[in-house]
Amino acid sequence: MKALLSLERVGKSFGGLAALADISFSVEAGEILGIIGPNGAGKTTLFNVITAFFPPTEGTVIFDGRPIGGLPPHAIAHRGISRTFQNIRLFSAMSVEENVMVGRHCRSRAGVWRGVLRTRGQRGEEREIRERTRELLELVGLEGADPGREARALPYGHQRRLEIARSLAAEPRLLLLDEPAAGMNEAETREVFELIRRVRLLGVTILLIEHDMSLVMKACDRLVVFNFGRMIAEGPPAAIRKDPRVIEAYLGPEEGSEDA
């Protein structure tokens, strides 16, 4: 296995405040790597740095053998990194189908003007996009939803699934999922994790932020633990479970009497 994504001493400061410091780890192609840590540990900041939402202030991010620091967000999407958001960010005024189609944007060829002419190639491509959109909606379990419905009208759980479908439409090799089961009940959460496993079978490498420890332990091949913007542990779930630094980060120091 080779590293699909590696971070080398990555840091991100806002003003004088270091949100991330000295982060180095790799994601192997094909694995599900979980990122865990208490609130405010810098997990989402890490996703923002990888997707160039804001560039790192230190270190390098290497994707598929090439550094991606300094690239604009859309170029990173073209390279094959896609993400979902902790608080859902669908295009709420656009339809279910259109949301997926926008996700497909970077994999279709037609430019700003070509759509006006509607060439045969264009029509063929459009049919293909529609077909692919249907497949993706089916994959995430939204085959029953009306594709013409406005995204904001979908129930919450379906919006999360739609966001995953949208990010998959870009045919990513690496998918970043930021708490995909946040706000869901137990049954819905289980379904989302089944979906994540299905996505992995498509050959997509997954980086997953999740709070629910038991779920993370079951779903991930390896875990990276963050606390206060630093990595405090890395390894297979079984080892992480027993790691005293991780237990301390989550539950507070053993001898301390204050609340965790």
Next chain:
Amino acid sequence: MFLEQAINGITLGGIYAIVALGYTLVFGVLGIINMAHGEIFMFGAFVGMLLVSKAGVPLPVAFLGAIAAAASMGLLLDRFALRPLRKRPGASHLASLISTIGVSILLENAAHRIFGAGNHLFETPFSDIRFQAGSVTVYLVQAAILGISLLMMAGLSLWLSRTRAGKALRATAENLETAGLLGVDTNRMITATVVIASAMGGVAGVLVGMAFNFINNRIGLSMGLKGLAIIIFGGMGSVYGAMAGGLILGLSETFVVAYGPAGYRDAIAFVTIIVVLLVRPQGLFGQAVSDGKP
């Protein structure tokens, strides 16, 4: 009489709608009013006037010329007044509003220098041709204006709803950052939007010349203010709001002149807008909350 006035109103409203669309498209992606849009529209009108009245070319060629001139001005506006400000982290997005005001003053003065302050006759070749249907008289010019503005509105809606680029533009308008993360080159999308909006302004300039038979260097300001009022009325950033708002303003102005105190034309039109805004502060097609924006 009534039917004639209705046709006059829709014709005027169609032009208003095209002007307002230019504002609303740019507002959608940049979150600012492009204060230079009225002046780009005015230059479109002047280029059209020069081509039709001075060079004597056919009207379609004048349209193409006005579109080319206005679109290039849009491109320059984005390249030199908007894009440099976008790249700066921490710069307020209102900075670009100020720079469009600067461009607008520059263009207005340039027009004053080049064309003078007086009125210029805009001679449409077929301005006398009219049709009579019973008591209703319709000028060919009116039919042409109406046809062109409806065609542009339909074309724009189709482009936005059907094409890949149109969808990307709507996605960019709804959430620039998310669209970028999904692979939309948002910088390119913004440039395309400013160019398309400016080209529409160029078309509107020729339409105004056709409708009023004269133009001067102040039409940018007066039309610009109407366009602004319409997008507030229709809902900021809403394409259908700009279309409906333009038609409503055109109709109400025309009927005020026809049946009421003509001197109050603008006053009554704006009172209508104020009343609508009291009931629906977000505008006709606006959304009460802008969700999804960080």
